[in-house]
Amino acid sequence: MSVISMSPPKPSQKPSVLNTLKKLSREQLILLLSLSIVALVLIIFVVAPLWAMLRSSVLDSDGVFVGLANFRHYFESASVWHSLTNTFTLGITVMLVVGSLAFFYAYALTRSCMPYKGLFKVLGMAPILAPSLLPAISLIYLFGTQGVAKEVLLGHSVYGFIGIALGLIFWTFPHALMILSTSLRTSDARLYESARALKMSPFKTFFIVTLPAAKYGLISTLIVIFTLVVCDFGVAKVIGGSYNVLATDIFKQVVGQQNFSMAAVTSLLLLLPALLAFVVDRWVQKKQQNLFDSRSVPYQPSPEPVRDGICFAYCAIISIAVLVVLGMAVYGSLVTFWPWNKALSFNNYNFAEMSTYGWSPFWNSIELASWTALLGTVLIFVGAYSMEKGRDFTPLRRFLQMLSVLPMAVPGMVLGLGYIFFFNDVNNPLNFLYGSMLLLVLNTLIHYYTVGHMTAIAALKQLPAELEASAASIKLPQYKLFWKVTLPVCLPAVFDIGAYLFINALTTTSAVVFLYSTDTIPASVSVLNMDDAGQTGSAAAMAVMIMIAAILAKLTHLLLDKLFEGSTQAWRKR
Amino acid sequence: MQTYLHIDNVIKQFGQFTALQQISFSIKQGEFVCFLGPSGCGKTTLLRSIAGLEPVTSGAIFQAGKEITHLPPEQRDFGIVFQSYALFPNLTVQDNIAIGLSNQGVAALECNQLVDKWLKMIGLQSEAYKYPNQLSGGQQQRVALARALALSPGLLLLDEPLSALDAKVRTHLREEICQLQRKLGITTVMVTHDQEEALAMADRIVVMNDGVIEQIGTPQEIYEKPASRFVADFVGTMNFIPTSMIDNNLMRIGEDLLSVPESLQELAISGCMFDLAVRPESLYFCAVEKANDLNNKDNSIAVNIESIEFQGAYCQVECRLWDDFSASSIYVNVPIREARKLNLSLQESRRIGFDNTQLHAYPSIRKAVKAVIAA
Numbered sequence: 001m002s003v004i005s006m007s008p009p010k011p012s013q014k015p016s017v018l019n020t021l022k023k024l025s026r027e028q029l030i031l032l033l034s035l036s037i038v039a040l041v042l043i044i045f046v047v048a049p050l051w052a053m054l055r056s057s058v059l060d061s062d063g064v065f066v067g068l069a070n071f072r073h074y075f076e077s078a079s080v081w082h083s084l085t086n087t088f089t090l091g092i093t094v095m096l097v098v099g100s101l102a103f104f105y106a107y108a109l110t111r112s113c114m115p116y117k118g119l120f121k122v123l124g125m126a127p128i129l130a131p132s133l134l135p136a137i138s139l140i141y142l143f144g145t146q147g148v149a150k151e152v153l154l155g156h157s158v159y160g161f162i163g164i165a166l167g168l169i170f171w172t173f174p175h176a177l178m179i180l181s182t183s184l185r186t187s188d189a190r191l192y193e194s195a196r197a198l199k200m201s202p203f204k205t206f207f208i209v210t211l212p213a214a215k216y217g218l219i220s221t222l223i224v225i226f227t228l229v230v231c232d233f234g235v236a237k238v239i240g241g242s243y244n245v246l247a248t249d250i251f252k253q254v255v256g257q258q259n260f261s262m263a264a265v266t267s268l269l270l271l272l273p274a275l276l277a278f279v280v281d282r283w284v285q286k287k288q289q290n291l292f293d294s295r296s297v298p299y300q301p302s303p304e305p306v307r308d309g310i311c312f313a314y315c316a317i318i319s320i321a322v323l324v325v326l327g328m329a330v331y332g333s334l335v336t337f338w339p340w341n342k343a344l345s346f347n348n349y350n351f352a353e354m355s356t357y358g359w360s361p362f363w364n365s366i367e368l369a370s371w372t373a374l375l376g377t378v379l380i381f382v383g384a385y386s387m388e389k390g391r392d393f394t395p396l397r398r399f400l401q402m403l404s405v406l407p408m409a410v411p412g413m414v415l416g417l418g419y420i421f422f423f424n425d426v427n428n429p430l431n432f433l434y435g436s437m438l439l440l441v442l443n444t445l446i447h448y449y450t451v452g453h454m455t456a457i458a459a460l461k462q463l464p465a466e467l468e469a470s471a472a473s474i475k476l477p478q479y480k481l482f483w484k485v486t487l488p489v490c491l492p493a494v495f496d497i498g499a500y501l502f503i504n505a506l507t508t509t510s511a512v513v514f515l516y517s518t519d520t521i522p523a524s525v526s527v528l529n530m531d532d533a534g535q536t537g538s539a540a541a542m543a544v545m546i547m548i549a550a551i552l553a554k555l556t557h558l559l560l561d562k563l564f565e566g567s568t569q570a571w572r573k574r
Numbered sequence: 575m576q577t578y579l580h581i582d583n584v585i586k587q588f589g590q591f592t593a594l595q596q597i598s599f600s601i602k603q604g605e606f607v608c609f610l611g612p613s614g615c616g617k618t619t620l621l622r623s624i625a626g627l628e629p630v631t632s633g634a635i636f637q638a639g640k641e642i643t644h645l646p647p648e649q650r651d652f653g654i655v656f657q658s659y660a661l662f663p664n665l666t667v668q669d670n671i672a673i674g675l676s677n678q679g680v681a682a683l684e685c686n687q688l689v690d691k692w693l694k695m696i697g698l699q700s701e702a703y704k705y706p707n708q709l710s711g712g713q714q715q716r717v718a719l720a721r722a723l724a725l726s727p728g729l730l731l732l733d734e735p736l737s738a739l740d741a742k743v744r745t746h747l748r749e750e751i752c753q754l755q756r757k758l759g760i761t762t763v764m765v766t767h768d769q770e771e772a773l774a775m776a777d778r779i780v781v782m783n784d785g786v787i788e789q790i791g792t793p794q795e796i797y798e799k800p801a802s803r804f805v806a807d808f809v810g811t812m813n814f815i816p817t818s819m820i821d822n823n824l825m826r827i828g829e830d831l832l833s834v835p836e837s838l839q840e841l842a843i844s845g846c847m848f849d850l851a852v853r854p855e856s857l858y859f860c861a862v863e864k865a866n867d868l869n870n871k872d873n874s875i876a877v878n879i880e881s882i883e884f885q886g887a888y889c890q891v892e893c894r895l896w897d898d899f900s901a902s903s904i905y906v907n908v909p910i911r912e913a914r915k916l917n918l919s920l921q922e923s924r925r926i927g928f929d930n931t932q933l934h935a936y937p938s939i940r941k942a943v944k945a946v947i948a949a
Contacts, residue, residue: 485662
C-alpha cells in the first residue's frame with residue numbers, strides 16, 4: 001500500500017497495478033479471476049440491460065430526452081388502468097387459491113400417514129415440467145368453444161379471466177408446493193408434544209402451532225406466486241382473449257407496434273411489484289431461518305384414520321385434476337383434427353408440414369437447455385464458492401453477493417426487453433451477440449441465476465467455515481480442496497442446479513420471445529406462434545414434446561444422483 | 575530458550591472497531607501458551623492473525639526469526655485445530671491425515687507409514703476407514719490434531735479445541751494434548767475462554783480483555799498475583815470486600831476492625847477506600863469458642879451464613895457481612911473434612927479469617943454500582 005502512495009500518481013498507474021497483481025499469491029489470483037468473470041457476466045447481462053431500459057423510458061422514439069412525458073402519455077390512456085386492474089385481480093386471485101390449495105396438499109404430504117405419498121408428491125410437482133403454455137392449450141381443449149366439457153363453465157367463456165386464472169393456478173401450484181412442503185417439514189416435534197401435554201385439541205393445535213410455524217413459508221409462497229402470475233406472459237397470450245395484462249401489453253407494444261419507449265415504461269411498472277415482492281421475500285426468508293435449529297427434533301406424523309382419509313381424498317382430487325390437464329394436452333396433440341376428426345394419429349407431430357421451421361425449434365430448445373445447464377452450473381457454482389469461501393477481496397465478494405440476487409427481482413419480459421435495448425444497439429461492440437444462441441443461453445442463465453445461486457450457497461454453508469483455513473495450514477491449495485472435498489460433497493446440489501436450469505430453459509417463454517432469430521427459435525416460442533396461427537394441435541404437440549424432454553431430463557437427474565451417491569455421499573451414513 | 579514467535583505492536587481494526595490494540599509479546603521455542611479472555615476480547619482474532627487468516631492493520635509478526643506479517647496462510651508454517659473440527663467430511667480418517675502429506679509429494683508407502691504412526695499416536699487405528707461423522711466428537715478432534723501435526727509444523731494453533739466436547743472427554747483430551755505437546759516439543763498457542771483449561775494446560779497464559787493484554791504469566795502467577803481487577807475477577811472465583819483504611823495499622827470491614835497485613839502496607843493511607851480481594855479457599859471459619867472475642871485477635875470478620883452448597887470435595891458457603899444486607903456475598907470454600915467439624919448451619923452468625931499471604935487490593939468500583947442501584 002505504501003509503495004503505491006509513494007510513487008508519483010500518473011505514469012506509475014500501470015506498473016503499480018502490475019505490482020499489486022505480482023504480490024498476490026496464486027490462490028488469490030485464482031480467486032480474483034473467478035470473481036472477475038462472475039462480476040463481468042452479471043454486469044454485462046443484468047445491470048447494463050436494465051440500465052439501458054431505464055434510460056430509454058425517458059427518451060422518445062428518436063432518442064431525445066423527454067423526461068417523464070412517456071409516463072404521462074402512458075397513464076393518460078384508459079386501457080392502462082384496465083391492464084393494471086386485470087393484472088392485480090389475477091395476481092391476487094391466483095395467489096389466494098394456489099396458496100390454500102398447495103398448503104393443504106403440502107400438509108397432507110408432510111403431516112399425515114396417507115398411502116401413496118411418493119406418487120402424490122410426483123403428481124403435485126408434475127406441472128413444473130410443462131411450459132406454462134401447455135395448461136392453457138389443454139384448457140382450450142377442455143373448456144374452449146369446441147371443448148369437451150365447456151358446459152361446466154355455465155356459459156362463461158374460458159377465454160379471458162377464467163382461462164388465465166385456471167392455467168396459472170395449474171402452472172404455479174408446484175412452485176407453491178415446493179416452498180410449503182419445506183416449510184412444513186422443518187417443524188419442531190417438541191412443540192406438538194408440549195401441545196399434547198397441555199391437552200390442546202388437534203384443531204386448536206393446528207391454529208396455534210402448525211400455522212404460525214408455517215407463517216413465513218406461507219407469506220413467501222404468496223409473494224412468489226403473485227410475482228409469477230404478474231410476470232407470466234404465455235398463458236395470457238394463449239387463452240387471454242381480449243383480457244389484457246401488463247405482460248401481454250409489453251409484447252404487443254414491442255412486437256406489434258414497435259413502440260419501445262412505451263414498452264420500457266410498462267416494464268418499469270412490472271418491475272416495481274416484482275422488486276417490492278422480492279424485498280419482502282428476502283426479509284421473510286431471514287426470519288424463517290431462525291425457527292428451526294440444530295436442537296430441534298423433526299416432527300414424525302403418527303397414523304390417524306380420519307385425517308389420513310381426508311388427506312388422501314384431497315390429494316387424489318388434485319392429482320386427478322393435474323392428470324386431466326396434462327392428459328388432455330397429450331390427447332389433443334394426438335387427435336388428427338379437433339373437433340371434426342377425432343381419430344388418433346401422429347399427424348400433429350409432423351412439424352415439417354405444419355411450419356417452415358419443422359423440428360428445428362425442438363432441437364434448438366435442447367441445445368439452449370444443454371448449454372444453459374452446462375455453462376450456468378459451472379458459473380453459478382464456482383461463483384457461489386468464490387463468494388462464500390473466498391478469503392480476500394471482501395468488498396468485491398459482498399458486492400457480487402448482492403448482485404447475484406438481483407436477477408430474481410427482474411421479470412423475464414423486462415429482462416428480455418432490456419436485452420433488446422442493450423444488445424440491439426449498433427454502437428455496442430457486443431451487438432454481434434444479438435439473435436445468436438449464445439445470447440439466448442446467457443439470457444436464460446441470468447434469468448434463473450438467483451435460484452441456482454441460493455441452492456449453491458445453501459449447500460456450501462453446510463460445510464464448516466474453517467475448512468479452507470485447515471486446508472491452507474496443511475498446504476493444500478484451495479482449488480484442490482474444491483475438487484477433492486467441496487465439489488463431491490455438494491454434488492447433489494450441483495445436479496439440482498443443472499436440472500433446474502435445463503428444465504426452465506426448455507419451458508421459458510418470457511425473455512426469449514424478444515431475442516430469438518429464425519435460426520434459434522426455441523420450441524416454447526414456436527408453440528406460441530403455432531397457436532397464434534390456429535394450429536392448436538401442433539402447438540399442443542410441441543408443448544408435449546417439451547414436457548417429454550423435461551421428464552427425461554428429470555429422470556436423468558435422478559439417475560445421476562443415484563450413480564454418484566455411492567462414491568460421493570457415502571460419508572453421510574452414520 | 576530462544577524466542578520462536580514474536581508479536582510486535584500488532585493492531586487490528588474492523589472498520590471503527592479496534593479488535594487488537596498494540597499487542598506485543600514473545601513466545602519461546604517449545605512453549606505452550608494460552609490466550610485467555612471473555613468472548614469478544616480479541617483472542618481468536620490474534621490467533622487468526624498469527625495464522626494469516628486475518629490480515630493485521632499494522633504491526634509485525636515474526637516466526638522463527640522470519641517476518642511473516644504479510645504472508646498468506648499457505649506460505650506459513652503452522653498446523654491448526656478448530657472448535658468445529660473442520661475435518662474433510664467425505665474423506666476417511668486415514669485420508670484426512672494423508673491428504674496433506676501426499677500433496678507435499680510424500681511417496682505412497684512412506685505416507686501410509688506416517689499415517690499409521692499418527693493413528694497409533696491418537697489411538698484410532700481401528701477407525702482408519704471410517705468417515706468423520708461416524709466418530710464421536712472427541713475422536714474427530716483427535717483426527718484434526720493428527721492432521722494438523724502430520725506435516726510436522728513448527729507451530730500448533732488450537733482455537734477452542736475442547737469447547738464442543740462433553741466434560742469427561744474434555745479433561746481426557748486435555749491431558750492427551752498436553753502429553754503430545756511435551757513429547758513433540760512443539761510450540762503451541764491455544765485460545766480458550768475456559769480459565770480452568772488454561773490454568774491446567776499452559777506454561778504461560780496471556781489474559782486478554784477488550785483487545786488489550788491484561789497480564790502475561792505462568793498459571794500460578796496469574797492465579798495468585800493477578801495484575802488487575804479484571805484478571806482477579808476473570809480467573810477463578812474472587813471475593814471483593816469493600817474495606818476502608820483507618821490508619822497505618824487498622825482497616826475496617828463492615829463493623830470489624832482488622833490490623834493491616836504486611837502485603838497491604840503500601841496502601842495504608844488513612845481514609846482510603848478499596849476492595850480487598852481474596853479467593854474463597856483463602857478464607858476460613860474461626861472456631862466457635864473465639865467468636866465472642868471482642869478484641870478480634872485473629873483478625874476475623876462477622877458474617878451471616880446465607881446458603882451452603884455441597885460440591886463433593888468441599889462446601890461452598892455463601893455469607894454476607896453481618897448486619898449489612900446491601901453488601902455482596904462472600905464465598906468461602908470449606909474442605910469437606912473441616913466442614914464436618916465446623917457443623918455450619920444456615921442463618922448462623924460466624925466469624926471468618928483470612929490467609930494473610932493471599933490478599934490483594936483493588937480500587938473500589940462499588941460507589942458507581944450503588945449509585946446505579948439508587949437511581
